[in-house]
Amino acid sequence: MAEYWYFNEAFAEEASSYFLERPEPVIVMDFTIGERDFVNAGNASSQIKMALKRLGVDHDILRRIAIASYEAEINETAHARGGEITGNIYPEFVVIKFYDKGPGMKDIEQSMVPGFSTADEQVREMGFGAGLGLPNIKKNVDVLHIDSEEGGRTLLEFMIFFRKKS
């Protein structure tokens, strides 16, 4: 299994201990995503955004969460055969997991390069395929973890803290 990790330095220590212990979330939100379902894609991200808004999460942080989540949700429907999304909400941060049904990525580092895309005609007609989704996710999150290999399922998860970097 190929793995990719990115940590925002400001939260690296706190985030590492989270990933070692994986404590129980306070709120769990589960969604199922269909393959090439461009009509419903975005609903999960929108519902997670609304839930966090009600909990009082800062406006700018909410926007970062919404953008990262939407990009990952679209990738799950556009590049994989759909899958699951789980939003785990904690008092200080959110961890959102996207676990799809494959076919996985040949090379994660290559997928992360701005402009790299294997999107086909149908996906491009929907306005996707610029190869900017994964770079956008990285730009907006505090931790990004991708676990994927060709022929297997992809797990993408990210963590975003509710407080601003000090």
Place this chain on the structure above:
Amino acid sequence: MKLKEFINAVNAQFLTSEIETDMEISGGYASDLLSDVMGNAHEGQIWITIMRHLNVVAVASLANIAAVIFSNKMKPDEAVIKKANEEGIILLATNMTTFEVAGRLYQLLHP
């Protein structure tokens, strides 16, 4: 600059229900690639596009875009307009091209 000044300048028509247009506009972004918009457009900006799919509403909503204007006589389906009304997203349409709309908007913001 207020949204209504922009609407007048590009002769835009409301696709979603007409609402108060006193809101302040901070800038604009022109693109038909959704990830490009999510990565580079800022909150409170006007998004100029010819991309008419439902995803435009999702992106505008998630990224807090002030209003979307379809240029070059492009108009989305009723379903897209309905969704935008539900989500409180302003959709506009104009006969001007993306180049013209962006030019007028730039002039208004940098007189």
